[in-house]
Amino acid sequence: xxxxxxxxxxxxxxxxxxxxxxxxxxxxxxxxxxxxxxxxxxxxxxxxxxxxxxxxxxxxxxxxxxxxxxxxxxxxxxxxxxxxxxxxxxxxxxxxxxxxxxxxxxxxxxxxxxxxxxxxxxxxxxxxxxx
Amino acid sequence: xxxxxxxxxxxxxxxxxxxxxxxxxxxxxxxxxxxxxxxxxxxxxxxxxxxxxxxxxxxxxxxxxxxxxxxxxxxxxxxxxxxxxxxxxxxxxxxxxxxxxxxxxxxxxxxxxxxxxxxx
Numbered sequence: 135x136x137x138x139x140x141x142x143x144x145x146x147x148x149x150x151x152x153x154x155x156x157x158x159x160x161x162x163x164x165x166x167x168x169x170x171x172x173x174x175x176x177x178x179x180x181x182x183x184x185x186x187x188x189x190x191x192x193x194x195x196x197x198x199x200x201x202x203x204x205x206x207x208x209x210x211x212x213x214x215x216x217x218x219x220x221x222x223x224x225x226x227x228x229x230x231x232x233x234x235x236x237x238x239x240x241x242x243x244x245x246x247x248x249x250x251x252x253x254x255x256x257x258x259x260x261x262x263x264x265x
Numbered sequence: 266x267x268x269x270x271x272x273x274x275x276x277x278x279x280x281x282x283x284x285x286x287x288x289x290x291x292x293x294x295x296x297x298x299x300x301x302x303x304x305x306x307x308x309x310x311x312x313x314x315x316x317x318x319x320x321x322x323x324x325x326x327x328x329x330x331x332x333x334x335x336x337x338x339x340x341x342x343x344x345x346x347x348x349x350x351x352x353x354x355x356x357x358x359x360x361x362x363x364x365x366x367x368x369x370x371x372x373x374x375x376x377x378x379x380x381x382x383x384x385x
Contacts, residue, residue, distance in 0.1 A: 140366050141366070162289060164293075168293070172292070172294070174295045174364075176339045176364040176365055177365040178366045179365070179366070179367060179370055182370030185363075185369075190336060190338075201319075
């Protein structure tokens with residue numbers, strides 16, 4: 135038997151979210167918040183809704199990923215959906231001058247507060263453990 | 266163009282396109298760069314298979330201890346969507362692949378290594 139190593143999540147790095155870039159892959163309906171250059175990471179399930187991407191050695195949060203973002207997640211959290219509809223046209227894979235847009239900055243603030251509270255208020259999902 | 270084609274544990278052909286590999290899997294999960302063979306091995310010989318409860322045609326395959334350091338103590342998760350064309354056989358297409366610490370809450374275990382093959 136071997137143990138899956140659960141990296142110790144460093145929740146103090148949740149403020150990293152403030153600096154993340156936003157990418158939406160509409161062909162797969164997946165939302166990413168991550169550094170402009172994504173970092174290698176392992177993904178930790180958070181209540182079946184969010185994958186927190188964390189550095190396996192430091193536990194730092196280096197991104198988050200949400201599957202079925204528009205089809206499932208936003209329908210469950212309509213407050214975020216409203217903000218998203220305003221900024222979605224700005225959110226393309228290629229970087230633009232969207233960061234100068236007021237609605238973009240507003241969305242980033244809303245997103246940060248939402249995910250900070252979501253992560254702090256919900257227990258994480260335990261991993262497989264021993265194999 | 267296909268990055269690779271392989272067969273899952275039920276003998277269904279599974280394709281990973283260049284576009285999906287480059288622009289989704291590796292672009293957003295750089296820990297998977299250079300790990301084509303590990304993704305293929307997970308498709309061919311998974312340790313556990315889960316049903317995605319949101320998508321009836323999607324299965325999630327997991328295999329532990331297969332990725333290089335520093336992800337060697339993690340799981341590799343591969344999602345495959347199966348499509349049946351009007352004419353032709355069922356085929357699978359990789360949706361994503363990344364390292365993870367464990368299963369997503371809500372996914373339904375349908376088979377694990379050591380079980381009777383018929384449960385897949």
